[in-house]
Amino acid sequence: MKKIGKIIATEKVPTTVDEFFFWTDKHLVLKPFDVVKVEHIRSSVTFGVVEEISHLTDGASFLAGYISSDFGEVEAKSNTQRIGMNYVKAKVVANSQNIYTPVLDGYTVSLANEEDVKQALGLKDIKNPLPCGVIEMYEDEDKITVPVHFNSHFLIGPEGAHLNISGISGLASKTSYAMFLLKAIQEQYIKNNPNESVAFVLLNVKGRDLLAIDETNDELTKEDKQVYKDLDIDVSPFKNVKYFYPYSKDVRTTTYADVKDVASQKKLNKAFQYKYLFEDDKESLDLLFSNIDDPTQSMESIVNYIISGEGVFNGVRNWEELKDEIKKHQEKGDTGKDKTISVLSWRKFYRLFRKTLERNKDLFSNSIKKENAEVRLQDSIKQIKKNDIHVIDIAKLDEESQGFVFGDVMRAIYDLKLGQITDREESEIPSKVVIFIDELNKYGSKDVPKNSPILRQLLDITERGRSLGIILFAAEQFKSDIHDRVKGNCATHAYGRTNAIEISKPDYQFVPPVYKSMLTRLKQGEYILQNPVFRSLLNIKFPRPLYKQFKNG
């Protein structure tokens, strides 16, 4: 392979077990994350990943530069350029014979080929391979592209689970990356895994993002298709997709989807409208108040009071009656109410409840017409089949209702996986369920009240979901906002483009400075990945999504 420089070890900057330095020609284009290899003792080869590149001349000070231009003459020319070179700091990632003594001064450094890169980064002979993108390395004629695979056991269990994707809106394409991985998972399970199975529940939180994932993307370029082929992923959209829209008589009020699209999906029997019935869903009432600060736990008391059917609530049969009863409780002079809860608390509860109910009159309903493709969300999810994808649209709901639906979905999956469903054979239930939620910060941020039932549910999933087969794929703009236990339990982290304020947070302390500034420059479709199987952070690229994209959201 092309030789590019030699190791430098000096008194002040020695080579170590972890890192080494080498010089290269100042015109050679290298970039952070490129892999280089170095000859080492006993005919072994040490591999390093480029971390920093610096340019150095023999100029002793800035002043020497100024003086060298005839004391500040911008036009001054010289016959000789100051002697200069680039020196590169690289992190040791592997040695072909597991010899980790420091590489020696004067040894030759060269570029790596595809095989070397795989060996260096631990991408060789990966068990249960699952494509996660490609690495592009070097420039011009030296350029190589290496497909990268996860060990799926470290992404969706049982060894490690949960994925966290962070990056700023639009530029990071978090949803696209999550969908790229989901597509790879679905395909792998359809093709190769007869004993295990997976199902997906996706929450659509923005526009029409995920409302046509079983339709083809006509704008896919040749290059994108080639990348899919290289990664052995079929160039086709998702299969077995069902869409769940919030119920309303006029679809337009609760979803961003086109009315015609919803109608045609309904015709094909893959779109449904979900509703909440008082009798079945009153237990989930607490989810409506998950983002309300409740230091005295009075909201929680009221919810328990209602759910357990105490007092007059025993006779309540629908949402409207419930509202009326609560209204009575918040009025002065009512004698029948529980004395432990103050009128003020009832008033607050009433205000919040009424607001949600009035906004979503149709969603909180009394009955379901199955022939009209109306469903109860919990029931549908509990019936999810292997390789099914359920897309639940919550984009147009208000924040409280969004939380309510998300919490409800999580509970349904939890029940399903905990064996709370009596009418299904164990073997029919998918062994893994992957939940994808964007804007995790709404539910799992550090600012969410500690007693929030949704946060509790999230913590349950991230901490115990791996063994149950519930896997969370979550995305957010700023990782630093997310609850430590939620992100701490994710085995895989994908970092998309972010901003300078974010990278100054402690979450990024382990990232070397050059990679940090790279994080602020990443292009769309580029991610920095961290996974237990990889020996270092990887800078990967992935192609455009395979499903229909809506330009205006």
Added chain:
Amino acid sequence: MEKVLDIVATETNGKCYTSFRYCADEEIRVPTLDFDTKDKEISVVVREFGETDTDLNTSKNLKLLANKIINDEPLFQFFLDGSRRTYKVDDIEINRNVYPIIAGQIGVACCQRINASQFKSVKDGFEHNLVLSLPKAANPNGGDSTLFFNALTSKVNKTKRIEKAGINFSKILSYDSKKQDDGKKYEHLGIATIQDEMIETEKKIVAYLSTKNLIRHDRYLIKDGSLQYKPMRTGDFRELTRIKNHYKCAVGISKMFNPELCQDRTGKSNADKIAKLPLYHRTPAMKYKSEIVGNVFFAIWYVRIRETERTSSPFSGVLKLEKILITDDELENGLNSEEVDLITANIINERNPVCYGTDSRWANHLYPVYLTESFIKSKYLSDLNFLNLF
């Protein structure tokens, strides 16, 4: 394990004192002609012009010419520098006299500027030699000392310490062990032999460059320091008169010169004129003959490449340029003034970049020469390493 000094003591029937070893060099390298030369001998003015333009009496501004040629291929493409580092490694008693044992590292390199950003050492244009210098009295046999010292060299090279380090001594030099009348130290005599050896190596490399036709009329050589080589008693290049043809396209540039010795054609000191030389001006070239060199004539002139206000002394920023007069025409009429101008203008264009901050002589240093010097120094064994070979 047998040590180098043990072998020297055994072979010379001497006794080593294991005295303190140290690097004998001063901070600044001693100019080429400092040893056993008397000041008055350096250059003797011949009352003739050193160039064809005989009307030039004061100085000449060459900034315009320098600007005109700045985008052309530079005249100077090769840069030669020699340096040596000397050490006193021990004292040896021979026949009741005590002499110092001097050791040295000699480095001579020629570098080529291929283009503005490519600066490379010329193939076969680099030598790094380790030498020892012993008193002549060290030869116990009398007669031809060359044979004795050659045999001693190979014995020294066979010691385990030297073999293990993967190096060898190229030569053992000898200095005069007669009693010195004028209080000259043996130590200096030893250093002088090493200096001579360095000069010999320089000449060898210039001869190589010239015979290989590497240096030619459009690719000149800058040699750091004076070209006024004194004749040697030994060696292939002992007399400059014989080898001067190799210097057709070579210019010697001295950073440091003794201003008291600057004379004009009338034999008067012109130190003041040089001190007041305006920026980018050159003096007229004068014809010199050096007594110590023999029958060789030089054209010598000065040029200022840095403003007086910016430098520490009136003479820093001024370079002394020397060129050997070779053809009959040159000997008779001096150098063609156009050539003098062209050389000077090219030197002016070599003024940037500067080694300010890394070398206190920055105002008089030319960057390619500085690089060549740095290259040589980078190849030296460290003082500690070298002193512990003995």
